[in-house]
Structures are given as C-alpha cells and as structure tokens.
Amino acid sequence: MTDPQTARRAHYATFYGDLPAAGYGVVVGNCQAESVRLVLDSDELPLLRMPPVHELDAADAARLHEVLAGASVLIAQQVKADYHGLPLGTRQLAASLPPSGRAVTFPVVRFTGLYPFQAALHVPGTEEVPPIVAYHDVRTLAEAAGTPARSELSADAVRAEAADSLAELERREQSLDVSISDLFAEPRFELVRTVNHPGNEVILEIGDRVLRALGRPGTATDPGRPLLDVVHAPREPWVIDAWGLDAEPRTGWTLNALPLDPAEVREAHLEWYRQHPDFVRGALERLRPSIERWRR
Incomplete structure (x- = not known):
C-alpha cells in the first residue's frame, strides 16, 4: 500500500x-x-x-x-x-x-450574493473544519451562540450582502493584474457553486484575462467537465426571488453529486460547534457585519 x-x-x-x-x-x-x-x-x-x-x-x-x-x-x-x-x-x-x-x-473569487447564509472561514488557532461540508451557515452559528437569527433575508438585505461582497472583491482587485468582479454584476448560480467555488464560466474568463495580461495569443480551454464540482450549496427560494432568477430551489446540499439532508448537516455542525466554542466566538466576531443582517 x-x-x-x-x-x-x-x-x-x-x-x-x-x-x-x-x-x-x-x-x-x-x-x-x-x-x-x-x-x-x-x-x-x-x-x-x-x-x-x-x-x-x-x-x-x-x-x-x-x-x-x-x-x-x-x-x-x-x-x-x-x-x-x-x-x-x-x-x-x-x-x-x-x-x-x-x-x-x-483574485481569489469569493461572492456571497447567491449564498448570503454561507461562510468559508478559518479562525486562528482552530485549524479543524466542521464535518460533512467545510462551510458554515451563519444561522446555525447564531443558533450555537444562542443568538436569535432570521431564517431568511429580505430582498434588500440579499442585495446589500452582495454589494458588500462585490465591494470587497473589487478592493482586492485594485492591486492585481486581472479582475473578475464585473462578471457578478448580474448574479447567477452558474457563476458560483458555493461562496468560493466558481463555475467554469468564471474560471475560463480568468484564464482568458490572464493570457491577455501576459500578452499571449489564444484563449482558455474548457476541460469538458465541471470544475470545482464536488460541493454545491443550497439554492434558497428567497434568494432566487431576490434576484428574479429562473432557477429551481434546492434546499439541501449536494456532495459528490448526491443530495445531503440539510437537517443532517445542521445537527452535525451544531455538535461540532459545541465541541469548539473558541471557533464560534472567533467566527461571530469575524462575521459580525453579516450576522447583524440575520438578527431578528
């Protein structure tokens, strides 16, 4: 072996x-x-x-x-x-x-406008990640901390979250050779599978722009399969409504093309948070602007 x-x-x-x-x-x-x-x-x-x-x-x-x-x-x-x-x-x-x-x-692509409930983060001193999916739901985090949170956001709040996320991406792009934030002016699920897993459309456009920045001819080549395709986040109906998207809701996660019961993920993460209180405290501090939108 x-x-x-x-x-x-x-x-x-x-x-x-x-x-x-x-x-x-x-x-x-x-x-x-x-x-x-x-x-x-x-x-x-x-x-x-x-x-x-x-x-x-x-x-x-x-x-x-x-x-x-x-x-x-x-x-x-x-x-x-x-x-x-x-x-x-x-x-x-x-x-x-x-x-x-x-x-x-x-840039590192990270956009929360389609998944405003989701966070991908590390807290210094806590290198572990939660089980099943290595993403955090701010509603579950708030529950673990005993802080009441809404189950969904208003359309205005969804758009505010997207604007903040896009502004941060644009800020980071100012010091880089290639930008990609313009692709998210009209959010679609095809652009990102999770907050930090862009779809092929975004990856190919980054590739094209890198080649142009290098002064090289040609274009990026589609590999003929979905990239970063292992995990797909839920597609909440209230997010779909906020953006007026023609998309079917998907309340659960998808992992390796198989559906995951959101209740199973939630319970597993609550147990993990109980075992990692330092992470919960640190995460709530780092996510404070987002958490405030979720407070009742």
Whole structure:
C-alpha cells in the first residue's frame, strides 16, 4: 500500500520531478488556482501541477523557489508575505523568476450574493473544519451562540450582502493584474457553486484575462467537465426571488453529486460547534457585519 506522502509526490510529479528545459509556468494559490491551471495548460505554455499554497511546508516552499528560477511565467493569486511563516508571498515568489520571467496576479473569487447564509472561514488557532461540508451557515452559528437569527433575508438585505461582497472583491482587485468582479454584476448560480467555488464560466474568463495580461495569443480551454464540482450549496427560494432568477430551489446540499439532508448537516455542525466554542466566538466576531443582517 502506497503511503500518503509517496502518493502526494506522485500526484504532483511535474512539480517534484525533473523540470522541463524551459518555457514552463506555475500557477500558485488555492483550489481555484488548479482549475485555472487546467484551462491554461498547453503545449505552448505547460503549467506544472502543484499543491495548493496552504498545504506547502518548508521543503515545498524551497522547491517552489527552485522551480520558479527556471520558469517563464508565474500566475498567482495574491498571497501575503511570509505566509504560514514561509517565503510564499506573491512578491517573494516573483523575485525568484529569471529576469525574462513574467508574473501575473488574479483574485481569489469569493461572492456571497447567491449564498448570503454561507461562510468559508478559518479562525486562528482552530485549524479543524466542521464535518460533512467545510462551510458554515451563519444561522446555525447564531443558533450555537444562542443568538436569535432570521431564517431568511429580505430582498434588500440579499442585495446589500452582495454589494458588500462585490465591494470587497473589487478592493482586492485594485492591486492585481486581472479582475473578475464585473462578471457578478448580474448574479447567477452558474457563476458560483458555493461562496468560493466558481463555475467554469468564471474560471475560463480568468484564464482568458490572464493570457491577455501576459500578452499571449489564444484563449482558455474548457476541460469538458465541471470544475470545482464536488460541493454545491443550497439554492434558497428567497434568494432566487431576490434576484428574479429562473432557477429551481434546492434546499439541501449536494456532495459528490448526491443530495445531503440539510437537517443532517445542521445537527452535525451544531455538535461540532459545541465541541469548539473558541471557533464560534472567533467566527461571530469575524462575521459580525453579516450576522447583524440575520438578527431578528
């Protein structure tokens, strides 16, 4: 039986193994980065598959700088300097490119306008995630904290949540080479499967804009399958009404194409919150503006 570390190195063999002679690139970021890599990888620009940035250890960071020393392109989501105590900041990585290398940055896509009840967050000191789906429902969080919350928001509140989310995305884009916020001017479920899992339409557009920023011809290539497709959040009827969408409500989650009972998720998360009170306190603080919209 193959041990996990060996399996991981085999999965990312192009990153850990022998490097191409020249002309290759690297896409650095979270799970969205791998999807961008998939739509941009080509014979003209081979892109090495590598682990998401939050999984990298000290040896991986050293390897990444070694890889970048021979790369022609770095395509990166913004990463702060000394991320996880390692030299993984975007500028730190770009500094390892050869003089002829190009670096292009694109945003981490996060949009709550279609899922205003949902949060994806980490609280410092609590690295664990809740069971079943690694997302939080602010209504369940409020219940765990003993804070009454509405079951749904008004159309105005949904739009206010979307405006805040879009403003934050636009703010982050100001320092980047590629923006994508304009795609969310008219929200549709096809754009995002969860608050941070964009659909193919968004990933392909990011790919096209990255190529333009690099001054390269061509367009991103649809892989012929849905990307970031493992988890789909509920589609609440009141959200559909708020945006006037032609979409069917879906009250439960979908995981690996199978439906999940929302009551099962809720009970599992309530139990997890009971076991992690520090997380609940930290999450409520970080989500305060959103939580205020849900107060009765």
